[in-house]
Amino acid sequence: MPIRNVPSVMFGAEREEIYNPATSFEGWSNCSTPMTLRDRWFFIDEARTTLRIRRKSFVFKDPGNEILRYKCVQNKGNTYLLRIQGIDLNRDGIVCIGFAPVHDHPTAEYRIWRLSQSVIGHRIMAPQEIPGSIIPPNINHWCKGAHLPVESYIQRSEPGCKFPHELRTHWQTSLQIAWRLSFSKTELSFVAMNRTSYRFRCERRDKEFYLLRSFNMLPGQDGILCLNIVQLPTDPFYDFKMSRTNSGNWNSLEGMVLLVDRGLSVRLYEDCDWLDSPARPEFLYRPQNGG
Secondary structure (H helix, E strand, O other), rough: OOOOOOOOOOOOHHOOOOOOOOOOOOOEEEEEOHHHHEEEEOOOOOEEEEEEEEEOOOEOOOOOOOOOOEEEEEEEOEEEEEEEEEOOOEEEEEEEEEEOOOOOOOOOOOEEEEEEOOOOOOOOOEEEEEEEEOOOOOOHHHHHOOOOEEEEEEEEEOOOOOOHHHOOOEEEEEOOEEEEEEEOEEEEEEEEHHHHHEEEEEEEEEEEEEEEEEEEEEOOEEEEEEEEEEOOHHHHHOEEEEEEEEOOOOHHHOOEEEEEEEOOOHHHHHHHHOOOOOOOOEEOOOOOOOO
C-alpha cells in the first residue's frame, strides 16, 4: 500500500528542537494538535498499548491499568503539556511529551519523548502528581526532562474498523440518489436508484466519524467516503442522522466520492476535509415492512 511521506515542517527532526528551556513562556499557544497526529497509535515495543490523539485530548490505554484521559493545556510546535484533573484528593496529574518524525524505521512514523519528570508507572505517559490549585500548569516549569533518555516509537493503527451493532441492518434513507443502504460489521452496501451497487469498507473510525473505502471504483482508483453518523434515539421518524464530511471529485453519485490512487494510505483527519462543516444531513429509517 502506498504510504505518504511524514511531513517534517510541523515537527523538528532533531531532539533539541523538541524543547528549549531558554524559550520564554510568551508565544506559547493554547493546545491544538495537527491533523497528521490525530489518529490511533500503537507503541512499537508494547503491541497492545495505544494512544488516541484528538484535537485537544489524548487517551492512553495500557492493558491492565486505568485508562488515562488527558486534556491538552498548552503546546508549541511538537511539545504538549497534558493534564488530568482530580486523580487524587486536591491533586491533578500532568505529563509533558514531544514528537519527532522518523524516516529510518520500518514501521514507526514518530518518536515520542517524555519531557517531564519520570514517575512510577508507564515510562512515557504516567501522570506526575501536582497540586490541583495550579491553574494552568506552566510549560516552562514542567517540561524540563528532555535530557533524560525516556523515549519510544509509535506507529499508526492498521486500516479497519467496525460499525456499531445498532447500524448493522437494512435502511431506507432520505438520500435521493440511494435506493437502499445496509451496514454489516465492517461494510456499507450502497444501492443507487439505478440499482448499481457499491460496497465501502470501514477504513478509519473515531467515535461517530467514519472514513470508508471502495476498492477499484475506477481502474487504478479507489473511492473514499467520509461520514458522521449519529443515532437519534428520541426522534419519532428517523433512527440515524448521516452527514458527509469529505469533498468529492467524481461526477457519479452526485460528487459524494473522493477518488484516490489505488491502495493509497488515507487518514480520517486529513482526507475528510469537511469535518468542521459537513454537508446537509440525510436520515436513515427502517423499511416499512421491517426488513
